[in-house]
Amino acid sequence: xxxxxxPILRQGRVYKSLDVxxxxxxxxxxxxxxxxxxxxxxxxxxxxxxxxxxxxxxxxSCQDLVDITKRAGEIFLNDDLPVGTEGxxxxxxxxxxxxxxxxxxxHALIRMNMKRLGGIFADIDVIFxxxxxxxxxxxxxxxxxxxxxxxxSFSATTSELAVILPSNSPAVNALWIPSxxxxxxxxxxxxxxxxxxxxxxxxxxxxxxxxxxxxxxxxTQHDGxxxxxxRAGRVMLFGDDSTVKQYENxxxxxxxxxxxxxxxxGEDEIENWEKYIDAIVESVSANSGRSCICTSTIVVPKYGxxxxxxxxxxxxEIKPLAQDDPNxxxxxxxxxxxxxxxxxxxxxxxxAGGAVDVTAEFREGERFQQRDGMNYLQPTLIRxxxxxxxxxIREFLxxxxxxxxxxxxxxLGKIGFSLVATAxxxxxxxxNQLFDCPDIDRLNIGNVPTNRIKWDQPHEGNLFExxxxxxxxQFAEIA
Amino acid sequence: xxxxxxxxxLDERVREMMTWxxxxxxGCPFWLDWKKSVGWxxxxxxxxxxxxxxxxxxxxxxxxxxxxxxxxxxxYKGRPFNVFETGGTTGLPKQRVGWEDYKHDYExxxxxxxxxxxxxxxxxxxVGPTGPxxxxxxxxxxxxxxxxxxxxxxxxxxxxxxxxxxxxxxQVERYQAHVMEQSVEIIKHRDISCxxxxxxxxxxxxxxxxxxxxxxxxxxxxxxxxxPEYVRFLQEEVLEGKAQFxxxxxxxxxxxxVSIPEELKDNNYSVTYYAPQPRAVLRIVDPEKTEITxxxxxxxxxxxxxxxxxxxxxxFLERDExxxxxxxxxxxxxxxxxxxxxxxxxGKVIEGVY
Numbered sequence: 001x002x003x004x005x006x007p008i009l010r011q012g013r014v015y016k017s018l019d020v021x022x023x024x025x026x027x028x029x030x031x032x033x034x035x036x037x038x039x040x041x042x043x044x045x046x047x048x049x050x051x052x053x054x055x056x057x058x059x060x061s062c063q064d065l066v067d068i069t070k071r072a073g074e075i076f077l078n079d080d081l082p083v084g085t086e087g088x089x090x091x092x093x094x095x096x097x098x099x100x101x102x103x104x105x106x107h108a109l110i111r112m113n114m115k116r117l118g119g120i121f122a123d124i125d126v127i128f129x130x131x132x133x134x135x136x137x138x139x140x141x142x143x144x145x146x147x148x149x150x151x152x153s154f155s156a157t158t159s160e161l162a163v164i165l166p167s168n169s170p171a172v173n174a175l176w177i178p179s180x181x182x183x184x185x186x187x188x189x190x191x192x193x194x195x196x197x198x199x200x201x202x203x204x205x206x207x208x209x210x211x212x213x214x215x216x217x218x219x220t221q222h223d224g225x226x227x228x229x230x231r232a233g234r235v236m237l238f239g240d241d242s243t244v245k246q247y248e249n250x251x252x253x254x255x256x257x258x259x260x261x262x263x264x265x266g267e268d269e270i271e272n273w274e275k276y277i278d279a280i281v282e283s284v285s286a287n288s289g290r291s292c293i294c295t296s297t298i299v300v301p302k303y304g305x306x307x308x309x310x311x312x313x314x315x316x317e318i319k320p321l322a323q324d325d326p327n328x329x330x331x332x333x334x335x336x337x338x339x340x341x342x343x344x345x346x347x348x349x350x351x352a353g354g355a356v357d358v359t360a361e362f363r364e365g366e367r368f369q370q371r372d373g374m375n376y377l378q379p380t381l382i383r384x385x386x387x388x389x390x391x392x393i394r395e396f397l398x399x400x401x402x403x404x405x406x407x408x409x410x411x412l413g414k415i416g417f418s419l420v421a422t423a424x425x426x427x428x429x430x431x432n433q434l435f436d437c438p439d440i441d442r443l444n445i446g447n448v449p450t451n452r453i454k455w456d457q458p459h460e461g462n463l464f465e466x467x468x469x470x471x472x473x474q475f476a477e478i479a
Numbered sequence: 480x481x482x483x484x485x486x487x488x489l490d491e492r493v494r495e496m497m498t499w500x501x502x503x504x505x506g507c508p509f510w511l512d513w514k515k516s517v518g519w520x521x522x523x524x525x526x527x528x529x530x531x532x533x534x535x536x537x538x539x540x541x542x543x544x545x546x547x548x549x550x551x552x553x554x555y556k557g558r559p560f561n562v563f564e565t566g567g568t569t570g571l572p573k574q575r576v577g578w579e580d581y582k583h584d585y586e587x588x589x590x591x592x593x594x595x596x597x598x599x600x601x602x603x604x605x606v607g608p609t610g611p612x613x614x615x616x617x618x619x620x621x622x623x624x625x626x627x628x629x630x631x632x633x634x635x636x637x638x639x640x641x642x643x644x645x646x647x648x649x650q651v652e653r654y655q656a657h658v659m660e661q662s663v664e665i666i667k668h669r670d671i672s673c674x675x676x677x678x679x680x681x682x683x684x685x686x687x688x689x690x691x692x693x694x695x696x697x698x699x700x701x702x703x704x705x706x707p708e709y710v711r712f713l714q715e716e717v718l719e720g721k722a723q724f725x726x727x728x729x730x731x732x733x734x735x736x737v738s739i740p741e742e743l744k745d746n747n748y749s750v751t752y753y754a755p756q757p758r759a760v761l762r763i764v765d766p767e768k769t770e771i772t773x774x775x776x777x778x779x780x781x782x783x784x785x786x787x788x789x790x791x792x793x794x795f796l797e798r799d800e801x802x803x804x805x806x807x808x809x810x811x812x813x814x815x816x817x818x819x820x821x822x823x824x825x826g827k828v829i830e831g832v833y
Binding site (some may be wrong): 017019037039044048 | 560652679684686706708709711748
């Protein structure tokens with residue numbers, strides 16, 4: 001298949017820009033896609049017209065949109081779907097190959113992410129119900145109704161959910177999929193190397209019967225992203241701690257930042273530490289360690305050295321393989337410089353003292369590797385002597401974690417913000433303290449890898465509460 | 480006019496300007512002193528435009544560091560001059576003195592405008608930098624020359640640049656909104672058929688009102704570079720394909736290079752500008768060896784030579800790059816196409832949102 005032209009979608013209408021950029025297949029000069037870029041002012045103009053996109057969705061009942069979403073999931077996973085502007089079709093396998101060629105992700109990881117996305121589509125009813133705490137969807141169709149015997153009414157806070165998507169993680173598209181069933185159109189800004197997933201999801205929705213007006217896709221430069229962030233009614237974006245800080249007081253913006261997710265073992269379970277190694281390894285390495293829900297710090301009351309060695313030995317088995325190797329779990333870097341910068345940051349931390357790269361003993365070769373024209377970082381487990389060591393609480397775009405020893409009584413005071421915390425314990429007192437800990441966003445008790453999350457519960461905010469606000473209302477006889 | 484005739488006209492202009500600017504009776508102290516310091520006489524050695532490379536590049540710092548009086552030609556001695564400023568966000572700005580040049584330049588430009596879209600007798604509005612800028616007088620003169628009056632809404636680009644430098648984008652938007660409120664009020668309540676503004680401000684006005692719906696038929700636009708996609712957006716969406724969009728390229732030091740608006744769509748909105756020869760000449764040069772002119776179709780740095788009686792400025796390197804384009808039936812000399820900030824693909828340039 002020749003390189004498709006990914007156009008701008010303006011409420012579903014295809015628009016080919018004169019500003020076209022080519023995305024090459026990684027490690028080659030061959031074009032993987034041509035992409036139409038939108039100018040910032042065009043996006044500003046279109047944002048004024050998003051009411052009509054919402055009106056198109058409001059013609060459907062929530063139940064209809066839930067059914068459409070479920071059908072779209074099947075289509076996303078199985079059907080040939082249009083790609084580009086020339087009438088070409090993309091099979092699921094074509095999608096895997098296209099995404100692999102620009103993102104560096106192994107085929108196996110892409111298939112895993114497809115499956116995860118398929119799960120979001122399929123479970124949309126459960127997710128919708130979970131996020132609305134069992135709301136009768138007819139309330140949204142009618143505008144008012146009852147929930148648990150109390151009168152309720154909800155109004156949308158926005159005519160669009162804008163999402164600034166990253167290039168390195170197709171699974172994040174899961175965050176906006178439920179918006180369609182909630183009758184809020186989406187305005188997506190894809191990452192430069194990853195137009196494939198949002199495009200394919202949109203095509204699946206349209207084929208399943210969703211109104212095309214509900215989908216806007218704007219590949220754009222930095223100023224275009226800025227316009228979206230400043231102007232859209234509700235915005236999701238992904239960034240580091242400084243981005244989170246920048247928008248922390250803006251209710252329109254939900255920043256998905258670093259997760260600093262942690263795996264804790266309680267004093268009551270520490271003698272059984274070997275039983276948790278599988279879960280820890282999965283938590284650190286799933287999705288090539290690129291998710292905010294991947295564990296980056298393992299906190300234990302004792303046996304730190306033994307646990308570090310056991311995890312390191314397993315992580316070292318994950319090696320850079322050919323992208324189409326079914327066993328490939330490690331992703332290359334689309335931006336080759338990232339691998340070098342990250343490696344330098346790890347080395348700097350090690351030189352600071354109080355930290356040992358335990359994986360160095362088990363892995364083949366250096367951490368930094370090159371293969372098939374791409375840069376890789378091999379999984380790395382660091383044993384640190386305290387939380388004060390600069391690598392103790394760090395998150396990188398590859399399988400990376402530290403192991404730190406800390407008495408259970410001090411853990412909750414030291415772990416800091418944790419998007420996900422898994423606590424292996426049966427200690428009721430400590431479990432109660434964990435539930436009360438304001439630094440933990442998602443809490444797992446027991447042997448649950450941090451990367452296994454349920455989408456019917458809030459993830460860095462509740463999507464429904466982001467898109468809707470509850471209003472008071474009364475009915476009376478007309479005088 | 481053929482290309483040969485245009486070249487002959489330009490060469491004749493060069494000889495005339497060498498005589499004017501390097502004769503004691505008519506030249507200015509700056510260039511007369513320069514002639515003494517270099518030990519050669521341009522009147523003898525610069526006989527055609529090709530000889531202009533014998534001059535070094537004009538440095539715009541001279542317009543800040545030298546007193547303005549040193550640029551007053553002796554032929555104009557005793558006549559008060561206009562002071563026009565260019566560029567700069569801090570410190571003493573660069574200044575150019577002038578008398579009638581802006582009138583000549585904009586009267587010449589007026590002849591290029593379509594009476595259908597820029598009706599004679601129609602009123603204008605200028606939304607953009609006024610203050611000490613040549614543009615403020617020039618646009619008003621253009622309106623008057625065509626039989627109309629001109630309304631003005633000011634915008635201070637130096638303040639905008641400072642805000643952008645500090646990444647205070649919210650403040651930029653608020654300031655822009657302040658300018659827009661004033662503009663929209665005037666457009667709504669006065670009979671206006673023509674507008675001059677910058678690309679971003681035009682888009683910003685169009686966010687608030689239908690520009691063509693309020694009677695504006697023609698838009699003369701300049702001040703920052705525009706990609707073909709942005710030109711298309713302005714013509715097709717902001718002006719709704721109803722008012723004519725006339726992109727121009729120019730500054731205080733040159734005058735106005737014009738485009739051919741009727742051909743924008745056929746050229747996929749790639750804009751080619753033609754300098755007001757022989758009063759000013761644009762050349763696309765190799766950035767590393769600026770004496771070499773780039774081939775047609777190649778990008779290079781824009782070099783400007785201004786050849787008026789009031790102001791001589793040889794080989795000034797603009798902060799832009801562009802494609803060298805072939806002469807057009809309407810303008811028998813080289814054009815410069817798809818202008819963008821010099822180094823746009825290699826570094827960050829604050830070009831302004833105004």
